Amino acid sequence: MSGSAAQGTPPPYAPPAPAPAAAPPPMWAPAGGSYLPNMRHDPWGMISFASRAIGFLLIFIAALVFVAAVSIPGSCYTAPTSCGDTWLSNLATATLIARLIAVLGLAALGFGAAVKLHYGIRQTSATTAEEAQIIASERRVEGALFIASVVLLILVALTVNAFPALPTGGL
Secondary structure, three states: OOOHHHHOOOOOOOOOOOOOOOOOOOOOOOOOOOOHHHHOOOHHHHHHHHHHHHHHHHHHHHHHHHHHHHOOOOHHHHOHHHOOHHHHHHHHHHHHHHHHHHHHHHHHHHHHHHHHHHHHOOOOOOOOHHHHHHHHHHHHHHHHHHHHHHHHHHHHHHOOOOOOOOOOOOO
16 A cells, blocks of 8 residues: 555544534514514503503592492481481591592503603604504503693692682672
């Protein structure tokens, strides 16, 4: 035998075969989709929703407290003397509690609408004309909800004894 094989020289270096590619982890959507940046978690939307939900719940509880307070108890019909000072006192206390809960609910409702209005509803460069109309109508609804909650808060503030009586001109 002649040549390099006879002299016992090793064959030229061959790199090892590449390892088989690992399968990608299971995903809910294919990687690199153009919609993925828009699908990120939006904390402001969650804050807005939670605040409005709590606000509506508090307003509902305030209405329940108020209805329970102003309802005449059944004992007033069987024994009219039992509806004296204690019922009126309880009525005034429950009305105060209902107003406080309603004020907290209106504040949470207004805060949720303001957060969604400021952070949640935005136009982008990719917004179509139809999407712009939907965004504009959503902004009008959230703005009206915010203004309504502020007006109701002012109305509640005017009905308590915090402000002096308005002059009525002898009416």
